[in-house]
Amino acid sequence: MSTELWARSIEELAPDLRAGRVSPVELVESTLERIKQHDGTLLSYVYLAENAVESARQAEREIRDGNWRGPLHGIPIGVKDNYTTRDMPTTAGTTAPDISFPTEDSNAVARLRAAGAVLTGKTRMHEFAWGTVTPPTCNPWDVGRVVGGSSGGSGAAVIAGLCTAALGSDTGGSIRIPSSICGTVGLKATFGRVSRAGLVPHTWSLDVAGPLTRSVTDAALMLNVLAGYDPADPSCQDRPVPDYTAAVGQPVQGLRIGVCRNHFFGRNQVDVENAVEQAIRDLAAQGMTVHEFQVPYLEYGLGAIFAVELPSSTAYHDVSLRAGKTQHFEPDVRTLVEVGRFVTGADYLKGEQFRRVLMEDFRRAFEEVDVIITPTTALTAWKHDAATLEIAGEQESVLAASWRLTYPFNLTGLPAISIPCGFDRDGLPIGLQIAAKPFDETTVLRVAHTYERTHDWVARRPEL
């Protein structure tokens, strides 16, 4: 365990904070100093909280007085800039003029504050959560490479020690992609598990709020706070919230791994494919059984997610589009918002019909398996100026390749986590994706933790 406070995980820090062995003020000051040293290069934050130290002092007083609120009390947490906040500006990554957002806490932020977390600031994101690059944020493993996106600032900040955990949001992979590219843990819970009230919408029927963390246990601790019913989000489900940390450490012997051989395998970078195949063998060695299957309809998934995402985003930005404000968006995002007009209503509904077909295919698969394991991204961090890469012998757009393996779990709403499962020949992290049945986050976490504790990937840090 590192002695540097900024380098420690929530599960390492919480007992010491509770017992008074670590001061929340020292922890936050350590984190702020780390930001001061490195964020001039990494550019992971767009705004630093002015009251972070004061919030830490309050946490220190409360803990000293016996009012410990839980494992997040005094923990420095970054907030993706599409969550509205009462005391920090929200931009959703845009610099377009005359676009503003409410100055009240989103549900997730309010939950973090109630749990005693110290918010460090707003992390950079790809504009309006469109895109998987998050310019100009740099990857801590190699500053010449991207961090993924759209929650790229959160990914960079977590792995570099510029916060202990962070919030992200995931519409087609935007938590899991930067987690894979940066080497963090990223959890997209089941659609409807975490409230999106106060999260700037991208696509109402796909968006999921969730955490990026340094360990699986930390993800469970964050989900314990974030999960729960909120009538302000019409898609949020009123279901019991288990203690997700109870899944951590539970044996996996007898659980069944599903390996979907089409779509998810055969079109990945060699090091990615090899690392994930090894991870599956490693989990089998822990007593899990492996079952291979196919979902042929996945070949229609790209059309479906385009048909759903594009017009949804365009509908959200309709007033801006008609007022000519989209000309001030970044060129890639402007184009996507504008071309959403070309998707017909019939295409949109066909996308929604297709989702039911895909959901049924995965439901049938889960009659035979408990989790589905895939790579998170087909490629590791690419260079800032790369538009295409050769993957499995074919040239492919890095943007297309980066979300190909994540969006199926947005179309189906299933819970999915990305955890580190090795490094490629250039020393860049590789992500392993584990998905399960709806609202079965406990099995996702159970399997993920078993893999994590039998490897040392999460202990590795980029040298800055």
Next chain:
Amino acid sequence: MTESSKEPPLDPYKDIMGVDFTPERLDENLQAFADILKAIRKLRELDLTEVHPAIIFDPTDGYGDGTMS
């Protein structure tokens, strides 16, 4: 001849899709949409006539518990 037939013909972009781009911008967007359209055209090939969309309308939404009997 009906009254409506005297109206000028509808512009497929401006009137039907509600977009009012400059000709240059329209060309750029159509070019960018070409790859996306390939994927959507593939989706259109499917016969999903008997499949209900994943999105389900709930008329009780907003009433809250106890209001509906």
